[in-house]
Amino acid sequence: MNIDVNKVASLARIRLTDAESAELGPQLSNILSYIDKLQQVDTAGVDATAHPHDAAMPLRPDVVTNANRREALLSNAPNIDSGLFVVPKVIE
């Protein structure tokens, strides 16, 4: 299969260098060729497994459990101002 690796990378929000595209393109094709082995399996009428156990998702009471941890949660941010995350301008 021929993969447009730059298109996939743009969906992944990763800008590949030319060298990375040259390396990853053929590798991705090889990986997908290997994965194509799955097409040999007859799965007609077989349910999909998304999770190993069939347990229903539990619900919890809708109550506040965490104290305000704003400082701790902002402390790893690359750029903050007045308690907010700063990013490049989005709207002109």
Add this chain to the structure above:
Amino acid sequence: MAYSTLHQLADKLDSGDTTAAALAQAFLDRANAHNGDLNAFVELDAESILAQAEASDAHRQAHGARPLEGLPIAIKDIFCTSHGRTQCCSNILRDFHAPYDAHVITRLREAGAILFGKTNMDEFAMGSSNETSAFGPCRNPWDRERIPGGSSGGSAAAVAAALAPAALGTDTGGSIRQPAALNGIVGLKPTYGRVSRRGIIAFASSLDQAGPMTRDVCDAALLASIMSGHDAADATSVANAPAVNWLTSCLRRDLTGIRIGRPKEYFVAGMDAEVRARVEEALSTCAELGAEIIDISLPHTEYAVAAYYVIAPSEASANLSRYDGVRFGHRCDNPDDLLDMYTRSRDEGFGIEVKRRILTGIFALSSGYYDAYYKKAQQVRTLIRQDFAEAFAKVDLIATPTSPVTAVKLGENRDDPITMYLSDIYTIAVNLAGLPGLSQPCGLANGLPVGLQWIAPAWREDQLLGAAAAYEAATAWHQQRPAAFDDANQGGVA
């Protein structure tokens, strides 16, 4: 005695032969002396370790000993710890300080354990050799030209070289069991849902499970007993999981009445002849201990790796979308705009294997390919679960090799992702089915450790531990040590 088990160290602490502070210092001395050779630890904060140890000694004096009182446990760099850095061996998380402890870390602290450094790993746990770490590869103590396996390679090497008596790992497709096998130690992956994933940096959420890496089976049971249990903050942690008598399970000494399945698909061409011989010998020993060895079939085995390399990268591509340079992690310099910031930060921050997996996952989930890849893989996952269910109608346990080969040389698989992916062929199906698995030493092949893997039905860790303990008691393979680190006559640890 650096090569003591947790149980032996606990006895020394209980009898007053040593203190937590003396023990911590002794392992710090060993780790500092040998880490340059192995690169097993990526973080080792002596001040914090000694402070924890002194607090543990004070707790013992005032209130008595808790289950892990004063025992140093090395922590894979994937577990969030509120003290020190948690970097998942990735540049995108360089210098990240987690704002909270993982649930498992809280349980260890409450049990009196000393958090003993952060261990090296494949970046985001994606790899089987520890070579994808942003902090350089870890090396195998049995032969430093060889890989320790992965992704929990640093944890395995640290225990094998006795830089720590035990360690935590995580296992998404074999990342506890395979490095345990390649380093000659015990590694346990519990049933999916047994151990909370909260605060463990996510790779593939329907597969990830944390577990112990130890010197013997009983130590694995001890650590697992503390790590396990429901956590309301992890929706996939199972609330009413069947309980296990962890420590009493390890008292079994014969295998009378135990039916062990030997899957024909796991003993095939491509595996190292010496590895095969060691595993066959282990099965003979089990038969001598009273077990009945029964040939079984797991017919969808050959599709497990392909299903895994759709499901795990798909989940990873979603989990790793959070690394966008906004709230934490690496941000590129001087971004032109938001898109430039996302794309350049992620290119600079992620290593090549992580990119390979994200791209594979994004492709499998993309419009037009979802049914052919992701849905198909999930259906094959169902067939793999059914294979195990049918097998466990006939047998109590399944025994296989953990890895088809012993530790390969550094760089041997670096340019060939498929060969590296295939090295997990015996461990991956266990994660897809959510079952518990354990690897234990069963001899040497060409001077390198070989692992015997046990697989049990969901929630039957007692069966794994019982069989492994009986085998361990009948053999001496778990006492094998890498010669370069077995410096008993140099004094060493108390």
